[in-house]
Amino acid sequence: MTKVLIITKNLLAEQDLQAVLQRSNAEVYCSYDLMLDAQHFPQVISYFSVVIFSDTISTLEVSKYYSTFKQNGLFILRKGNPEHLKQTELSYLFDEIDDWIDPVTSNLGIIEKIAKLTSKQSIYPSSEKRTNSKIDxxxxxxxxxxxxxxxxxxxxxxxxxxxxxxxxxxxxxxxxxxxxxxxxxxxxxxxxxxxxxxxxxxxxxxxxxxxxxxxxxxxxxxxxxxxxxxxxx
Known part of the structure; x- marks a missing residue:
């Protein structure tokens, strides 16, 4: 099961995205505090496979905190328009973000993006055991x-x-x-x-x-x- 962390300042704003991910059998958690405290809780951050920075989070905030998630092996997605980032002084982040969820990305497109990223990860027996145990x-x-x-x-x-x-x-x-x-x-x-x-x-x-x-x-x-x-x- 893919574990997705959505960094957001507004839980209600992510309900549609959360529903899409849960329909694909992803485990989803939304938080803002976990971004602020990420460097202090690597054991919590590493529980997730993917982090999505919502469009409620400024690019400046992303630039301050993204590296901690990278260091803990998470793929990074960003909600927003990538073209806007290219025109700012923080354009270097474009190479750090693994994929984008822009306004025209369909529900299936979101699922496919995450599936493509997580397919690159090694599959450990312990992960299979946790997933299969749900049956019982x-x-x-x-x-x-x-x-x-x-x-x-x-x-x-x-x-x-x-x-x-x-x-x-x-x-x-x-x-x-x-x-x-x-x-x-x-x-x-x-x-x-x-x-x-x-x-x-x-x-x-x-x-x-x-x-x-x-x-x-x-x-x-x-x-x-x-x-x-x-x-x-």
Missing amino acids: INSETFFFSLSSNEKKLLYHLYQFQKDGAILSREKLCSLLWETQVTKSNLCQLSNLTNRIRKKLSTYNFPEGELITSWNKGYFLGDLLFNEVKNYLD
Whole structure:
């Protein structure tokens, strides 16, 4: 499964693009914060195969942050008109961007562009294993196995993430226990996330569906996000 990160300042502006990619069985996540913090979280960035810089992101911002994504092996796509870039002092970026999604690119064209890029990547056995394991996922039993707080944790992550935000550990603690954050709460939170990850593995969810963004919080993989929407929303 291709994992696509869309860098955007407006989640609603990317709904059509997100829908197109998801129909092609791509896993899609939208964020602005991950661009700002990319150099601090290489383990999160390298989870993705492709990054798309939305037209809500300025070319100046792209020039400041694109190299981190390149260094982590991601292909770079840009929404916009490539001819406009050629006429600016940042025209050197033209050689750094792998492909463009311009206003006349069709839905099929978008899918083909990403397929062409990702076909260049080596296919590792672990990737095949993660993809094939989806066949045996038992979502109903997984959610039935969750404790009340485990369900609350996933629900709160979903609620924040659908608005394009990453829920911090501190905020998550306050939502779960409705008290001021303590070291004990943070420890309990770590235990909760570890238990959820073990259950995800038990019920054959692919790896990386509950992701830690260090010093920021947690976010859900595309599959788990949709399953939480179906079962808990």
